[in-house]
Amino acid sequence: MIRKKVCLLGSFAVGKTSLVRRFLHSEFSDRYQTTVGVKVDKKELEIDGQAITLVIWDLYGEDRWQEVRGSYLRGASGGFLVADATRLETLDVVRGLAQRLREQDPDIHLQVVVNKVDLRDGLAIPLAEWRARIDWAPLTFTSAKTGEGVEQAFDALARACLSPR
Amino acid sequence: MADSQANPDRGRPDDVSRLAPQVPSTEPSSEPTNGAAPGGNEDRKWAQLRSLLVGPETERIEQLENHPPKPEHLATVLADAVQRSTSANGELAEALRPSIEKGLLTSARKNPEELAEAIYPVLGPAIRRSIRAALAASLQSLNVALENSISPQGIRWRLEAWRTGKPFSEVVLLHSLEYRVEQVYWIHKQTGVLLNGASANVDGQRDPDLVSGMLAAIQDFVQDSFQGAGGGELEQIEISGFRVLLAQGAKSGLAALVRGIPPQQLSEDMSATLESLQRRLGNELDTFDGEVTPFEVAHRELEGLLGGQAKARGKRGMGPWLLGAALAGMLLWWGGSKVSSERLESSREQALAALQKEPGYWIQGDAEHSVWTGLRDPLARPLDQVLGDLEGQVKVDWSWQAFQSIDPAIVLKRAHAVLEPPASVTLKLVDQRLLVGGLASGAWSKRAAAMAPGIAGIQSIDWSALVDQDRQAIEMRSRSLDGLYLPFGNRSGALDQARPEVRARLDAIRALDAMVLAYGGVLRIELASVLGQDESYDRGLAEKRLQEVQSALAKLGLACTILDVQPAPKESAAVGSKPGVRLGVRALLPQAP
Numbered sequence: 001m002i003r004k005k006v007c008l009l010g011s012f013a014v015g016k017t018s019l020v021r022r023f024l025h026s027e028f029s030d031r032y033q034t035t036v037g038v039k040v041d042k043k044e045l046e047i048d049g050q051a052i053t054l055v056i057w058d059l060y061g062e063d064r065w066q067e068v069r070g071s072y073l074r075g076a077s078g079g080f081l082v083a084d085a086t087r088l089e090t091l092d093v094v095r096g097l098a099q100r101l102r103e104q105d106p107d108i109h110l111q112v113v114v115n116k117v118d119l120r121d122g123l124a125i126p127l128a129e130w131r132a133r134i135d136w137a138p139l140t141f142t143s144a145k146t147g148e149g150v151e152q153a154f155d156a157l158a159r160a161c162l163s164p165r
Numbered sequence: 166m167a168d169s170q171a172n173p174d175r176g177r178p179d180d181v182s183r184l185a186p187q188v189p190s191t192e193p194s195s196e197p198t199n200g201a202a203p204g205g206n207e208d209r210k211w212a213q214l215r216s217l218l219v220g221p222e223t224e225r226i227e228q229l230e231n232h233p234p235k236p237e238h239l240a241t242v243l244a245d246a247v248q249r250s251t252s253a254n255g256e257l258a259e260a261l262r263p264s265i266e267k268g269l270l271t272s273a274r275k276n277p278e279e280l281a282e283a284i285y286p287v288l289g290p291a292i293r294r295s296i297r298a299a300l301a302a303s304l305q306s307l308n309v310a311l312e313n314s315i316s317p318q319g320i321r322w323r324l325e326a327w328r329t330g331k332p333f334s335e336v337v338l339l340h341s342l343e344y345r346v347e348q349v350y351w352i353h354k355q356t357g358v359l360l361n362g363a364s365a366n367v368d369g370q371r372d373p374d375l376v377s378g379m380l381a382a383i384q385d386f387v388q389d390s391f392q393g394a395g396g397g398e399l400e401q402i403e404i405s406g407f408r409v410l411l412a413q414g415a416k417s418g419l420a421a422l423v424r425g426i427p428p429q430q431l432s433e434d435m436s437a438t439l440e441s442l443q444r445r446l447g448n449e450l451d452t453f454d455g456e457v458t459p460f461e462v463a464h465r466e467l468e469g470l471l472g473g474q475a476k477a478r479g480k481r482g483m484g485p486w487l488l489g490a491a492l493a494g495m496l497l498w499w500g501g502s503k504v505s506s507e508r509l510e511s512s513r514e515q516a517l518a519a520l521q522k523e524p525g526y527w528i529q530g531d532a533e534h535s536v537w538t539g540l541r542d543p544l545a546r547p548l549d550q551v552l553g554d555l556e557g558q559v560k561v562d563w564s565w566q567a568f569q570s571i572d573p574a575i576v577l578k579r580a581h582a583v584l585e586p587p588a589s590v591t592l593k594l595v596d597q598r599l600l601v602g603g604l605a606s607g608a609w610s611k612r613a614a615a616m617a618p619g620i621a622g623i624q625s626i627d628w629s630a631l632v633d634q635d636r637q638a639i640e641m642r643s644r645s646l647d648g649l650y651l652p653f654g655n656r657s658g659a660l661d662q663a664r665p666e667v668r669a670r671l672d673a674i675r676a677l678d679a680m681v682l683a684y685g686g687v688l689r690i691e692l693a694s695v696l697g698q699d700e701s702y703d704r705g706l707a708e709k710r711l712q713e714v715q716s717a718l719a720k721l722g723l724a725c726t727i728l729d730v731q732p733a734p735k736e737s738a739a740v741g742s743k744p745g746v747r748l749g750v751r752a753l754l755p756q757a758p
């Protein structure tokens with residue numbers, strides 16, 4: 001039995017909590033309730049016959065005034081970095097977080113998602129452009145609303161966490 | 166021979182003359198003459214000699230002086246050297262001390278975690294032990310307060326203390342604090358990942374993975390929120406309805422979800438469990454990467470922490486009888502000294518409790534010690550009566566001092582001892598007020614009245630319920646004798662003491678007088694002469710009779726006052742009044758106490 005801690009990180013309102021809800025309970029809500037502090041959840045997966053429990057730390061979103069505490073990131077095997085397809089500035093936050101995670105643990109597994117891709121008309125830049133800009137880590141396009149890409153993204157991170165460092 | 170004197174060596178006289186004056190001035194030493202006359206010349210010669218003899222070695226020595234030995238060489242001998250020096254004396258240690266101290270300080274400043282990790286196994290248990298000792302001391306004082314309460318429940322607990330060998334106070338605490346450990350988590354500190362957990366069968370089970378994660382998050386939050394403020398690690402978190410007890414180690418922590426108020430013992434047990442787990446699974450903890458299987462061996466120990474709650478609640482588990490039988494079996498099985506020492510302690514606890522509530526005793530001692538000092542009122546029950554069989558079991562050296570207890574039971578005993586009341590008298594004590602009731606002789610009453618105020622523990626005395634039987638008797642008799650009549654023969658002036666009724670009446674008066682005297686009073690007797698109908702008014706006769714009675718009384722030792730000569734009342738003529746002397750009798754008694 002393997003348990004791994006992964007952190008969900010990103011700017012505020014990018015859909016971190018929504019992604020967890022979709023992944024865990026196949027639900028979605030339009031209501032926005034910002035996360036205060038941390039919400040810990042878990043999901044049991046099976047990757048190639050190997051059972052793994054992802055302990056998912058859904059952290060509050062970073063903004064101009066509050067950075068995520070370093071101590072929350074400690075001991076994480078994976079970082080799930082979320083950007084909002086409709087807000088380009090959320091990519092900067094993702095970049096900054098990736099840097100912090102790598103400084104703390106160079107071997108950490110990262111997974112970047114660009115969320116809310118169901119909002120085709122509101123994209124800040126075309127998806128191809130997003131992909132071009134995020135060439136430094138595995139990337140998945142997701143929608144917590146439709147469920148598109150969500151499972152794949154978490155699976156990919158879980159798989160990476162299982163691989164030897 | 167003369168030749169040799171005649172041909173002396175040329176230099177010799179010179180030599181002698183050169184030496185001669187020096188001899189007295191220098192001490193007769195064997196100092197070589199060449200030493201006394203040093204010169205650069207000589208030095209050079211020595212140097213030459215030296216270089217000839219040890220030339221190649223000098224070079225090596227110089228080399229050694231300028232180039233310190235190679236570390237490889239030193240390493241081979243250093244361990245040996247240190248060992249020898251250490252076993253010889255403490256100089257080396259003293260020499261190294263400052264450097265080592267400095268090194269430790271630097272290490273503590275630069276890398277506190279590592280140092281803490283290194284010393285935790287040593288310090289952890291030591292610290293807990295000292296805390297336990299301090300706690301035990303405070304329990305001891307609690308003991309005193311609790312010992313005095315006896316109730317059916319108290320006795321049950323006392324029995325339990327005896328059975329389990331625990332101090333009574335601990336048993337009380339155990340029962341009075343209601344708590345329940347619902348879940349125990351062993352959490353990897355850095356990741357917050359659950360290593361292993363155990364839970365009691367309770368409704369509304371919380372997911373251990375989530376709880377562990379949240380606890381770790383809370384812990385992280387607290388730690389860097391209060392880092393500067395010296396806030397170390399959390400020990401307890403309260404969330405409505407339950408609290409989370411935390412035991413923190415270097416690499417991992419234990420958390421227990423508890424309902425109610427847990428006893429201190431639980432925290433101690435948690436720390437001990439954590440220490441042992443960390444020791445046993447230290448390597449696995451060091452290399453932890455999410456694989457939790459190796460930590461499954463901890464399950465039993467974690468479950469052990471749940472165990473305490475069922476007993477505290479007294480709900481689960483064996484029935485009391487079965488439990489009692491099991492314990493008895495264990496006691497038998499244990500056999501040895503452990504049981505007897507526990508027995509000894511528990512019988513001492515019992516003896517202490519018995520003495521503490523026994524009037525007239527004040528005892529200082531405890532179950533662990535065999536010398537007890539105490540105060541004992543001489544009127545208290547003897548020790549063997551108080552303790553019964555315990556007296557032989559406690560194996561205590563007693564040291565008693567006498568004292569006067571003001572415990573009501575003892576004060577009452579003291580009153581009885583001092584006053585020695587007759588069976589007809591009852592003594593009661595209400596708020597240090599002695600109530601004397603019943604029937605007593607005047608003598609006793611008087612003595613009691615004099616003695617009672619001096620009895621320790623008595624503030625005031627109430628005699629109102631006491632009837633003085635002497636006074637009562639005197640008053641009754643004097644009432645019946647008042648108006649007593651001593652008859653005279655017609656026209657006779659002589660008192661016929663042989664007449665039975667005269668005899669009896671005089672005796673009665675004498676007896677009353679004795680009583681009154683004994684009581685400290687005076688019997689007043691007044692005489693009045695009554696003339697018969699046909700004696701007309703014969704004053705002479707009347708006076709004669711009065712004197713006759715007076716002298717009769719005087720013979721009995723009684724004084725009397727002669728009042729008057731009373732003529733026969735005219736109106737009583739019809740009745741036919743008899744001639745004689747009437748006695749007025751009144752006892753004058755001292756005031757009642």
Ligand SMILES: Nc1nc2c(ncn2[C@@H]2O[C@H](COP(=O)(O)OP(=O)(O)OP(=O)(O)O)[C@@H](O)[C@H]2O)c(=O)[nH]1
Nearest residue numbers: 013014015016017018030032034035061116144145
């Ligand atoms: N259309 C659309 N809306 C989404 C999607 N994901 C999230 N949202 C909405 O975005 C808002 C914010 O979502 P959250 O999941 O609360 O965002 P968050 O990143 O957890 O926010 P913080 O906790 O404040 O950092 C909500 O109103 C969601 O309904 C998505 O994929 N598509």
Ligand SMILES: [Mg+2]
Nearest residue numbers: 016017034035
């Ligand atoms: Mg959120």
